[in-house]
Amino acid sequence: AQSVTQLDSQVPVFEEAPVELRCNYSSSVSVYLFWYVQYPNQGLQLLLKYLSGSTLVKSINGFEAEFNKSQTSFHLRKPSVHISDTAEYFCAVSESGNQFYFGTGTSLTVIP
Amino acid sequence: NAGVTQTPKFQVLKTGQSMTLQCAQDMNHEYMSWYRQDPGMGLRLIHYSVGAGITDQGEVPNGYNVSRSTTEDFPLRLLSAAPSQTSVYFCASKGSTVEQFFGPGTRLTVL
Numbered sequence: 001a002q003s004v005t006q007l008d009s010q011v012p013v014f015e016e017a018p019v020e021l022r023c024n025y026s027s028s029v030s031v032y033l034f035w036y037v038q039y040p041n042q043g044l045q046l047l048l049k050y051l052s053g054s055t056l057v058k059s060i061n062g063f064e065a066e067f068n069k070s071q072t073s074f075h076l077r078k079p080s081v082h083i084s085d086t087a088e089y090f091c092a093v094s095e096s097g098n099q100f101y102f103g104t105g106t107s108l109t110v111i112p
Numbered sequence: 113n114a115g116v117t118q119t120p121k122f123q124v125l126k127t128g129q130s131m132t133l134q135c136a137q138d139m140n141h142e143y144m145s146w147y148r149q150d151p152g153m154g155l156r157l158i159h160y161s162v163g164a165g166i167t168d169q170g171e172v173p174n175g176y177n178v179s180r181s182t183t184e185d186f187p188l189r190l191l192s193a194a195p196s197q198t199s200v201y202f203c204a205s206k207g208s209t210v211e212q213f214f215g216p217g218t219r220l221t222v223l
Contacts, residue, residue, distance in 0.1 A: 001171065099171075102156070
């Protein structure tokens, strides 16, 4: 089975500061990689995904993530965070597209 | 489209009781899945289905049953609830891409 490690359970950051949420996974084979965001009392929403091709993927709201195969990482970054980015962020991996493995989540709190 | 819907939103059970968590999607997705979310554990896959009549176990299937008689519905059954099954349950579906669409969740408490 896969394992996904999100190294930081809580990340506080001031508004307009940059942030990086770290994600490492265990697989040595080709995988699909995802970042999901969960707002309080809601389901998860896909933020961005890596399937193949360019190792840098971007979302429409300013987040980006870079796939690093040698380090088996898929860290999420944003150069300037907003209050509205406060949420729980989950990294996920899948080899087959049928079984998905999630990390334990990182709670991002943006401080005014 | 309503997307993925789950009922009920909240449920309290006593140990040993049975219940079914309902999940439906109106996007004609072949793939559907159930997860449980526990503090500090992230989401863990319970069961999934790649089409009507086909189900398979995920990471934590014990204590849960599923069936898939239609494309739209994927109910999750707890035959004899235990306190360890207290959790938030999410249903998800996906079509031909790998993107999963999640429902709003069911918060279950087993006393």
